[in-house]
Amino acid sequence: MSDVRVHNLSISLDGFATGDGQAADAPFGHAGERLHEWMFATRFWNRMGGGRGGRGGADNAFASLHDPGIGAEIMGAGKFGPPGWQDNPGWRGWWGADPPFHTPVFVLTHRPRPSIEMEGGTTFHFLDAAPAEALDKAREAAGDQDVRLGGGPSVVRDFLAEGLVDQLHVVQVPIVLGRGIRLWDGLETLETRYDVEAVSTPSGVTHLTFTTKAR
């Protein structure tokens, strides 16, 4: 069976994956860009924007795992738009006409709407569904490829709690955010189900990988 993978989920030392006060002009709240500076500096990120250059080391290697072998993404309502996007019938995500997914994307929301076909292969589908049910849909759409669980933190936490994640890549950034949405809550002893590795890199972040133990 295909894997469920989380990539490039950046958290602060105190475990917040997004800050307080998310809004249309602040997708990560008061955290601003601080959780993702390591990623913006990579070749992976520059190439995605059509540019060149950037760091080519370990941060880039980890970041680049985001795309290959993915057939569908699942994301939470909080990733698709700022609070209240459900009231805006014209909202089509943060990413412009050609979003960087290039696959079906299943957006979990209690207020589903008709699917939206974007350029470049991305289609947004809207689902009011529990994790396992959403995963069934995404797996069907992904064929023999993997499913990316795109965040935000609450959705990743829900899937982790139900044992539905095979690969989890967390990037710990050495800042103390103080407030926001925590990743680790309710996940006591999570590490016992995974092989865990940690590696710090010259940018100052630490990559943590959780890989399901051989079945």
Added chain:
Amino acid sequence: MSDVRVHNLSISLDGFATGDGQAADAPFGHAGERLHEWMFATRFWNRMGGGRGGRGGADNAFASLHDPGIGAEIMGAGKFGPPGWQDNPGWRGWWGADPPFHTPVFVLTHRPRPSIEMEGGTTFHFLDAAPAEALDKAREAAGDQDVRLGGGPSVVRDFLAEGLVDQLHVVQVPIVLGRGIRLWDGLETLETRYDVEAVSTPSGVTHLTFTTKAR
């Protein structure tokens, strides 16, 4: 002026430096020994117990910084004994007749008692004092040497909040404890006052060092 240093403060991924349910037979509560296995494996630790052997790599190098150049320690009541030790007039700490401090140790408690002189140069003094006042006493006792802030997490947090810590060494262990006492609460933007480095080691832990920016 001498530095205030924190060494070998081990925390879980979710930021807990001690678990839930501290007791005489469980100094770190439900965390057990999981936060300190990396340290027990070092040459530093074995030598302290009069033995030999153990790992000699980066974990050992960091751990060994604990002793040199220290003239006094400050610790919280929760490090000196299990909850309620103040009701036991015979309690002399966890460490036996010859505690591993070998300097004056100032124990912060709202119920001070007479000083206790132990073997090997350790004397426990008991103070009902705020961080800055306790630090004045410890600095006086330390002469031209540094003051170690020995924990637990609540005391370290209080000193950090007041800007009284010059060197902070945190060891992040890849486990999710779920409950206990958190280190980072109330310390938003702490990193802006320090030069921060992270390095992961073959044992799987990540050493984080916070060093006060040049004054």
